[in-house]
Amino acid sequence: MIRAVKGTHDILPPESAVWNRVESTAREIFDLYGFSEIRTPVFERTELFARGVGEDTDIVSKEMYTFEDRDETSLTLRPEGTAPVVRSYIEHQLYQDPQVLKLYYLGPMFRRERPQKGRYRQFHQIGAEVLGSDNPAIEAEVLEMLELFLGRLGIKESTLLVNSIGCSRCRPRFLQRLKQELAAKKDLLCEDCQRRSETNPLRVLDCKVESCQPIIDGLPSILDFLDDGCRAHFDKFLSYLKERGIGFTVIPRLVRGLDYYTRTTFEITSRILGAQNTLIGGGRYDGLAELLEGPPTQGFGFALGLERLILVVQQTGNLMASLPPQLFLAPLGEAAFARSTLLARDLRRQGIRCAYDFEPRSLKSALRLANKLQAQFALIIGEAELHSGKFQLKRMSDGEQVEVSAEQLVERMRG
Ligand SMILES: [Zn+2]
Ligand SMILES: [Zn+2]
DSSP states (O other): OOOOOTTOOOOOTTHHHHHHHHHHHHHHHHHHTTOEEOOOOSEEEHHHHHHHTOTTSHIIIIIOOEEEOTTSOEEEEOSOSHHHHHHHHHHTTGGGSSSOEEEEEEEEEEOOOOOBTTBOSEEEEEEEEEESOOOHHHHHHHHHHHHHHHHHTTOOOEEEEEEEOOOTTTHHHHHHHHHHHHHHTGGGSOHHHHHHHHHOGGGGGGOOOGGGHHHHHTSOOGGGGOOHHHHHHHHHHHHHHHHTTOOOEEOTTOOOSSTTOEEEEEEEEEGGGOSSOEEEEEEEOTTHHHHTTSOOOOEEEEEEEHHHHHHHHHHHOOOOSSOOOSEEEEEOSHHHHHHHHHHHHHHHHTTOOEEEOSSOOOHHHHHHHHHHTTOSEEEEEOHHHHHHSEEEEEETTTOOEEEEEHHHHHHHHHO
8 A cells, every 4th residue: 555655644524624714714814904825836946945044944954855856956845935935026026016015825835854743744834924014013914814814713712922033233232142141051951952052042042941941031031132123113013912902922032043033023822732832923034035135125924834723723613624515405216316416406506505315215315314414405306396396395403394496496595
């Protein structure tokens, strides 16, 4: 037997219906906020991610699916969505549009991580990017959009964590101080943090290892190092959240380990996910476009892992896996079967979900199947009904039965 590759998974019915519902909800809500979809290729030149994500990140150093094309170009299956969007933005000169550009994407990403529950090597993300604005109001608006999105999915219990990580002018002072403090406590840090304390000290703040927590708690807060511009930006962002009635908690240790991230960062977490509880992560990345040889462009965006979101939706959401048929057709005999196939065709053309069995069944067994499928109504089509052109419509919930013509049937089903 040939099995799916380790770390990949099939999305089967009825779960695939939940995926469709989540994706269509995202499209609907993002559209309300003026976001348009962008679809970039699943593979790109390796250098895009080496530069755009960073050589010294886990993603680039050990998780990418990189291969040589037949012409020896190094290609990589995209491990994330932001760098390709910004690459496309630069390539197609989308910055020439004087308006702020709002884009969203949706699709598979690839990282060769150690497979564990809810983590896959081919996983799916929904993300959005706002390009060309450094206004904190746009950040608050994106969070308002996410609140509406999660609400529509029935996810009520989520927490918004926010922070500012400053800019290239004020952050170096903080990093210097962080390095000093970490150097003094180096022996107490976990192995990864010992390395990070020199290469990328900001990422120490991100460490989940138990023994590092008391040390991290004692480190200086980046919020005390913000310059006036970053301070004002952060205060405005928070006041816009308050105006919109969006609850939040400021977490000074909430950081992103990549240099091009600036100012606002955020995470939305859900208790349902347990220890690794991040549902959505995002922030401002004003330096990325320049890093990719584009014009200076302010950017703000987020990404969410669909596998994890769907886990939460399935536990708390009110999305049904798939909708049951509105009408089950129960033909009795061959002539009635032929009539019911045409009836089903006409009903489906009018947008009514129908089901019927291709094998002959007795009335009793047909109604049993209708029940099993949770059909709202069953339509009985027998010899007599064929002649009179009137059918017996039975409501499955209480067994109430009325006689209807084909035209009345459509009206009934619509109502
Ligand atoms: Zn600053
Ligand atoms: Zn650590």
